Each structure stands twice: as C-alpha cells, then as structure tokens.
Amino acid sequence: MGTAKKIGAIALLIGAFAGFDLAIYGFFTKRCIDTSSEEMKCYSVELHRYMPFEEGSEAVKADTELRLSGDLPVLDGAAALYPVFSGVVNSVYPEDCVHFENGEFTADSALHYTNTIGAYKAVADGDADIIFCAKPNDEQLAYAEEKGAELEMVPIGREAFVFIVNERNPVDGLTSEQVRDIFSGGIKSWSEVGGEHLPIEALSRNKGSGSQTTMDKFMAGREQKQSPFGIFGRSIGYSFRYYAENMTDGGVKLLALDGAYPDREHIADGSYPLASSFYAIYRRDNDNEQVPVLIDWLLSDEGQSLVEQAGYVPID
Known part of the structure; x- marks a missing residue:
C-alpha cells in the first residue's frame, strides 16, 4: 500500500x-x-416555544373557569417541567403577569425559570411561591432547613x-x-x-x-x-x-x-422501573391565599387534564 x-x-x-x-x-x-449561568438558560429549553399568551406558542391551555388575580403565586421549576407550569400560567393567570426581557423573565414576572437548582433556592428564599420539580437532594433540603423553610411536596404527575x-x-x-x-x-x-x-x-x-x-x-x-x-x-x-x-x-x-x-x-402501569412522581412544592409557612387554591386546582380533573395535555402522565 x-x-x-x-x-x-x-x-x-x-x-x-x-x-x-x-x-x-x-x-x-x-x-x-452551571444551571444558573446564562449559557444554561439558553441551552436548557427553548423558552419561547412555551411562552404563555403568545400566538403560536406550544403552551397548553386547560378548559377551566378558574382565573387568579391579585397576589399571584410566583411559579418556577425544572427545565423538564417547564411545559407544565407555563401551561398553568397560560390557563389561569392574567395575560399581563408575564414579563420577559433580554432573554429572561424579569423580577416582577409571575412566571420564572431558573431550573431545578435555582428553583429550590428560590422557594427556600421566598422568591418563588410554588416550584415544579423532582424530589430535592440532601443539599437542597439542608439549604431549605437553613432558611427555616419546611417544604410541602404535592405529587401532581408522573414522569x-x-x-x-x-x-x-x-x-x-x-x-x-x-x-x-x-x-x-x-x-x-x-x-x-x-x-x-x-x-x-x-x-x-x-x-x-x-x-x-x-x-x-x-x-x-x-x-x-x-x-x-x-x-x-x-x-x-x-x-x-x-x-x-x-x-x-x-x-x-x-x-x-x-x-x-x-x-x-x-x-x-409502573412497569417501567424508573417512573416516579413530580411535585408542586411550596413553603408550609407561605401565607399567600392563592397557593392552596392553585394546588387544589392542580389536583382536580381540570388540573390533571392540563398535566396530560402538556405531555406527562397524571397521578393515579
């Protein structure tokens, strides 16, 4: 050769x-x-695809008469669950509650997206009212305890x-x-x-x-x-x-x-061995009266229909 x-x-x-x-x-x-970096925010999920209230958005909308107003619970969560909590906002929140500038949600927006690490910090710090995530790890639980935050974890779907x-x-x-x-x-x-x-x-x-x-x-x-x-x-x-x-x-x-x-x-049916619940999580001492209203709605037939529409499996 x-x-x-x-x-x-x-x-x-x-x-x-x-x-x-x-x-x-x-x-x-x-x-x-690092999930808190600007690169992670860009790469993790195409936020515009699921932006509430926008024409052509893939954010789901539940058939419901519930409309929240006033002191709106601030929502945050994991990238994998963004279609769920963006769909919640799209279904029961007023259209003027979402503020997005320069590639990220502003501090006064009712919808945030900081991914799992940022979401657990936000709920412990009181910067988010309800987050949508899988179970926390030991460090996230320790941080919540350090902040005096006892977390309530409500299963709302399976993944x-x-x-x-x-x-x-x-x-x-x-x-x-x-x-x-x-x-x-x-x-x-x-x-x-x-x-x-x-x-x-x-x-x-x-x-x-x-x-x-x-x-x-x-x-x-x-x-x-x-x-x-x-x-x-x-x-x-x-x-x-x-x-x-x-x-x-x-x-x-x-x-x-x-x-x-x-x-x-x-x-x-539970035959896939790594199927588990995901949760709506909030501080037990949160005094926002709309938090229990939204949690109850998520567990209702309408809320579970939204979970299914978003592409996930409702809880039993």
Missing part, C-alpha cells in the same frame, strides 16, 4: 472513532454546565427517568445492572451489551440538577466514572422522558430498561 493510501486509511480510522455521537453531545454535553443514546446506536435496551456497570466503569465497550466494538462515553450531569439527583439515587452509592477513551466511541446520557423527546433537536433515542420502554403506558 502506498504512503498516501496508508495516510488515507489512518485518517478514515481516526475519523470513525472520533465521530462519536454528536446528537448526544449537542443535547447533553453542552448542558453539563420517567430515561437513558439516551444516538439514534444510530444499535442497542435498544439495557438492564439496570448493565447501566450501573456502564456508569461506574465496569462495562467499557458497547460490544459487552450487544452493540458495536466501540468505547462507551458515559456522560454525567451537573450536580444538583433534577436528573443528576435521580441518577445518584439510581446508582445506589456507586461512583460515576468516565473512560478517557469514551470520546472515541458512542455516548450514553440520561434525562427525563418529556425533555428528551420534545425539547431537543432530535437524533437521540430512549432505551428500554429491564425490558420496559419508557412510554406513557409503562409509566402509568
């Missing part, structure tokens, strides 16, 4: 290994940054925690133990789980995010480790189902876990 051909063959080989999953990278790796790969990855499902082995470094190649002879890049999320808190619990004490050779193979990441399916640019697929695919049916 001539020198030029050898160089070409080597270049192709390097390109094949270096061409790891750009879809996962774009969806996932870019988001492994699935999912594992994500590039749509070209031939692996369609894993067992829970395989996933733990992958993320703790015990399984390093996709060939060990029925895939290609390529390294696995197991990506992690930023500490304190809803997805990372859930992943920490799933790992049951096992430390997440990344292979130095992972960037030459195929990636695997994790998030929540709705976020992965509806709030990304595509190019990814969700994996079945322990034989169950994370669709609405398997979330509702």
Whole structure:
C-alpha cells in the first residue's frame, strides 16, 4: 500500500472513532454546565416555544373557569417541567403577569425559570411561591432547613427517568445492572451489551440538577466514572422522558430498561422501573391565599387534564 493510501486509511480510522455521537453531545454535553449561568438558560429549553399568551406558542391551555388575580403565586421549576407550569400560567393567570426581557423573565414576572437548582433556592428564599420539580437532594433540603423553610411536596404527575443514546446506536435496551456497570466503569465497550466494538462515553450531569439527583439515587452509592477513551466511541446520557423527546433537536433515542420502554403506558402501569412522581412544592409557612387554591386546582380533573395535555402522565 502506498504512503498516501496508508495516510488515507489512518485518517478514515481516526475519523470513525472520533465521530462519536454528536446528537448526544449537542443535547447533553453542552448542558453539563452551571444551571444558573446564562449559557444554561439558553441551552436548557427553548423558552419561547412555551411562552404563555403568545400566538403560536406550544403552551397548553386547560378548559377551566378558574382565573387568579391579585397576589399571584410566583411559579418556577425544572427545565423538564417547564411545559407544565407555563401551561398553568397560560390557563389561569392574567395575560399581563408575564414579563420577559433580554432573554429572561424579569423580577416582577409571575412566571420564572431558573431550573431545578435555582428553583429550590428560590422557594427556600421566598422568591418563588410554588416550584415544579423532582424530589430535592440532601443539599437542597439542608439549604431549605437553613432558611427555616419546611417544604410541602404535592405529587401532581408522573414522569420517567430515561437513558439516551444516538439514534444510530444499535442497542435498544439495557438492564439496570448493565447501566450501573456502564456508569461506574465496569462495562467499557458497547460490544459487552450487544452493540458495536466501540468505547462507551458515559456522560454525567451537573450536580444538583433534577436528573443528576435521580441518577445518584439510581446508582445506589456507586461512583460515576468516565473512560478517557469514551470520546472515541458512542455516548450514553440520561434525562427525563418529556425533555428528551420534545425539547431537543432530535437524533437521540430512549432505551428500554429491564425490558420496559419508557412510554406513557409503562409509566402509568409502573412497569417501567424508573417512573416516579413530580411535585408542586411550596413553603408550609407561605401565607399567600392563592397557593392552596392553585394546588387544589392542580389536583382536580381540570388540573390533571392540563398535566396530560402538556405531555406527562397524571397521578393515579
């Protein structure tokens, strides 16, 4: 083989290994940054897609006669649940309550978006009345206790925690133990789980995010480790189902876990092993009289219909 051909063959080989999953990278790796940063606000969710009261918005609207006015509860929450709480505002709040300037909600807006970490801080500090999130981690609970905030957590819907790969990855499902082995470094190649002879890049999320808190619990004490050779193979990441399916640019697929695919049916019947509730959370000492009104509405048939319209699974 001539020198030029050898160089070409080597270049192709390097390109094949270096061409790891750009879809996962774009969806996932870019988001492994501080959720309070301007980059995170930009990347986490396209806020304009679900902006209340705007023409062409994807924010859902419940069929209800409830209309809140006066001292409106300030809402905040996780990126994965933004379609729910933006839909609440779109359904029962007055149109002049949302203020958005220079790419973010202003301090006087009834709708905020600071993601999980910021939302738990906001409710503990009294800057938000109700937040929409998965369960807090120990640090978030400790911060609330430090602030004298006893949190009331009301389940209002169900969602699935999912594992994500590039749509070209031939692996369609894993067992829970395989996933733990992958993320703790015990399984390093996709060939060990029925895939290609390529390294696995197991990506992690930023500490304190809803997805990372859930992943920490799933790992049951096992430390997440990344292979130095992972960037030459195929990636695997994790998030929540709705976020992965509806709030990304595509190019990814969700994996079945322990034989169950994370669709609405398997979330509702409990056969998908990582289905869990999400919550409307507020301080028990919050004296805003509209807070219990809104919580009761969220638990009503109308509120649960909104949860379903937004793409999530209502509570039983």
